[in-house]
Amino acid sequence: MAAKKGQTFNRYSEETKTEAVRLYLEEGYSYAQVKNQLGIKSSTRIRNWINKHNAGESFEDYRGRWNKKHFSSHEEENTYLKAQIEYLKKQNPNLHGEGCWLKSKDSK
DSSP, rough: OOTTTOOOOOOHHHHHHHHHHHHTTOOOOOOHHHHHHHTTHHHHHHHHHHHHTTTTTOOOTTTTTTOOOOSSHHHHHHHHHHHHHHHHHHOOOSSSSSTTTOOGGGOO
């Protein structure tokens, strides 16, 4: 489902997520009861948190941080980025071959 213009999204703390899971699993609350108790808008979120908990996954939210790694040096970051480029070249061989728009006209 796509977001609608002007729609806002709530982000819940790890404590809220943990409490929602606890209320459901340990206290036997229904999704509706957990929603009302903690002010959560969606039962689907609660179900997803429970599934993550049961799978042993973290509640950490990675949205907007997909490529922000922490490197101990510029050399390490450079090596990582070069590996990404090589991977993309292998996945898309036509993007860097003959006639590629990436090549400058002076390089022929």
